[in-house]
Amino acid sequence: MVEGEQLADLVIKHGSIRLLATAGLTCWLGYGIWLAVYRLYLSPIAHFPGPRLAALTGWYEAYFDLVEKGGGQFPFEIRRMHEKYGPIVRINPDELHVDDPEYYDVLYSTNKAYDKLKRFQHRFSIPEATFSTVKAEEHKTRRSALAPFFSKAKVRSQAASVQALMDRISEKLEREYTGKQRPVNIQDVWSALSADAIMDIVFANSMNLYDYPDFRSPFTTAVNSVAVYCHITLHFGFLLSIINNLPDWLAMRVFPPFIPVIQFRWEMERQIADVLANRKQGIKESGRKTVFSEMVASELPQHELHPQRLLQEAQSLIGAGFETTAWSLTIGTFHILDNPLVLAQLKAELEEAMPDPQCILPLGDLEKLPYLTAVSKEILRIAFGGVERLPRIDRTGIMTYGQWTIPPGTPVSMDQYHMHTNEGIFPEPSIFRPERWLGDPKGPDGVKPLTNYLTTFGRGTRMCLGLNLAHAEIFIGLATLFRRHDLELFETTRRDVDFHTEYLKAAPWPGSKGVRVVVK
Numbered sequence: 001m002v003e004g005e006q007l008a009d010l011v012i013k014h015g016s017i018r019l020l021a022t023a024g025l026t027c028w029l030g031y032g033i034w035l036a037v038y039r040l041y042l043s044p045i046a047h048f049p050g051p052r053l054a055a056l057t058g059w060y061e062a063y064f065d066l067v068e069k070g071g072g073q074f075p076f077e078i079r080r081m082h083e084k085y086g087p088i089v090r091i092n093p094d095e096l097h098v099d100d101p102e103y104y105d106v107l108y109s110t111n112k113a114y115d116k117l118k119r120f121q122h123r124f125s126i127p128e129a130t131f132s133t134v135k136a137e138e139h140k141t142r143r144s145a146l147a148p149f150f151s152k153a154k155v156r157s158q159a160a161s162v163q164a165l166m167d168r169i170s171e172k173l174e175r176e177y178t179g180k181q182r183p184v185n186i187q188d189v190w191s192a193l194s195a196d197a198i199m200d201i202v203f204a205n206s207m208n209l210y211d212y213p214d215f216r217s218p219f220t221t222a223v224n225s226v227a228v229y230c231h232i233t234l235h236f237g238f239l240l241s242i243i244n245n246l247p248d249w250l251a252m253r254v255f256p257p258f259i260p261v262i263q264f265r266w267e268m269e270r271q272i273a274d275v276l277a278n279r280k281q282g283i284k285e286s287g288r289k290t291v292f293s294e295m296v297a298s299e300l301p302q303h304e305l306h307p308q309r310l311l312q313e314a315q316s317l318i319g320a321g322f323e324t325t326a327w328s329l330t331i332g333t334f335h336i337l338d339n340p341l342v343l344a345q346l347k348a349e350l351e352e353a354m355p356d357p358q359c360i361l362p363l364g365d366l367e368k369l370p371y372l373t374a375v376s377k378e379i380l381r382i383a384f385g386g387v388e389r390l391p392r393i394d395r396t397g398i399m400t401y402g403q404w405t406i407p408p409g410t411p412v413s414m415d416q417y418h419m420h421t422n423e424g425i426f427p428e429p430s431i432f433r434p435e436r437w438l439g440d441p442k443g444p445d446g447v448k449p450l451t452n453y454l455t456t457f458g459r460g461t462r463m464c465l466g467l468n469l470a471h472a473e474i475f476i477g478l479a480t481l482f483r484r485h486d487l488e489l490f491e492t493t494r495r496d497v498d499f500h501t502e503y504l505k506a507a508p509w510p511g512s513k514g515v516r517v518v519v520k
């Protein structure tokens with residue numbers, strides 16, 4: 001009897017489970033069908049041109065981000081969409097992309113405060129950093145606390161420290177590499193310069209990274225590898241949530257590729273803890289104000305000064321501050337060495353301006369050298385900076401593009417890759433030609449300066465905060481390196497610098513050993 005009841009119970013139970021499973025599946029299918037109909041026919045951007053599959057599902061973008069040729073291919077796919085569908089395309093279920101250089105200043109306007117894309121906010125685990133802040137109003141408060149530290153005047157006042165760092169790098173090149181046929185990866189050299197420069201401004205604490213053998217420090221290696229995960233953490237954000245909720249030792253065991261990311265966070269935690277401890281004990285830091293010593297002493301609301309938010313701001317500043325600059329300098333070094341006429345002209349200008357190689361001109365004077373200036377602009381054009389699109393959202397208002405009306409809340413994006421390779425603006429864009437910047441050149445309308453189309457640092461209310469620092473490093477770095485040293489490329493070709501994969505910045509083919517040089 002008891003057995004009979006148990007059997008009946010089981011039948012009911014299994015029946016209910018089956019019923020529940022069927023109901024769940026039906027709901028899921030129903031939701032899927034509704035979503036497909038909505039995205040293809042009812043969405044306020046359903047009438048915009050673009051591939052139907054991209055409009056239907058975010059997995060289209062994920063495929064190009066993660067699978068095609070090993071991933072990082074979406075910018076190239078966006079280009080193919082524009083070639084087929086015109087200057088405005090729907091690149092995924094929610095977002096539009098524009099390829100029209102004249103629209104850049106409209107989208108990245110200085111008098112319109114647009115939101116950023118929420119989907120991009122969490123992928124580096126720094127959602128509260130100024131860089132990742134979604135809402136325009138909140139972004140404004142955070143940015144204004146940082147901006148004074150990166151003004152032109154402020155950077156000029158610190159240019160001597162950048163020169164001092166570069167001098168130490170130059171001494172090491174002379175001592176350990178000159179005449180020895182010993183190749184060095186120039187990206188490691190530039191990473192040491194730019195990481196130490198930003199650490200100095202942010203924490204008044206250079207880490208003397210150039211001192212590591214072959215300039216390769218665990219710190220710069222760790223930060224360099226963070227960007228490689230940007231697509232995985234975008235499409236599988238739950239991985240980050242898991243890692244963030246595990247104890248570090250376990251996260252490092254379970255997800256070994258994330259070890260550098262965790263180590264980078266540790267270093268930033270240590271730096272922030274120092275700033276906070278100094279403040280508590282009333283210790284004055286080395287007589288110099290730094291970004292964080294000033295921030296904790298500022299009028300920012302208390303929740304903005306929470307150690308976790310400061311940590312995120314630090315990770316963002318250091319991450320944003322060094323890799324892009326180091327990569328631009330790396331690509332620049334390659335192209336200068338790969339073009340003997342450019343190299344000769346640059347060296348001639350530097351020699352004339354600085355007869356004594358030990359006396360490098362102050363930054364303000366370097367910026368007046370026409371060929372060095374042209375070279376640095378061409379580097380910023382061909383290296384792109386970032387190549388990922390930069391979406392902007394007008395939460396309440398309507399944007400327009402030509403005859404198109406863009407509904408409120410729609411993310412619209414453009415990017416440096418499309419801007420800097422536009423044949424109408426920059427003929428033969430794949431050729432490194434500093435001469436295109438000489439003599440105050442104009443854009444296609446003959447009125448706007450050509451520099452108007454150089455968008456390496458973005459534009460508008462979210463434009464790069466560190467551009468003055470980046471400029472300083474590029475001018476001081478190139479002037480010192482090429483005035484004092486004779487370099488030669490070592491087993492390096494264009495394949496090692498040309499844009500093959502997008503990891504926010506443009507990365508070369510996966511087998512590249514980097515840009516290597518020997519010092520003659």
Ligand code: HEM
Nearest residue numbers: 130131320321324325385390457458462464465466469470
């Ligand atoms: C060649 C080097 C650099 C390039 C190409 C570059 C590029 C950019 C771009 C395109 C943006 C805008 C991102 C967006 O609109 O979403 C940006 C933002 C930012 N960059 Fe840079 N950057 C460089 C160097 C630096 C340096 C040296 C720092 C130093 C602190 C820095 C700090 C920042 C910060 C804090 C933001 C966020 C600004 C905001 O959201 O208001 N960058 N950068």
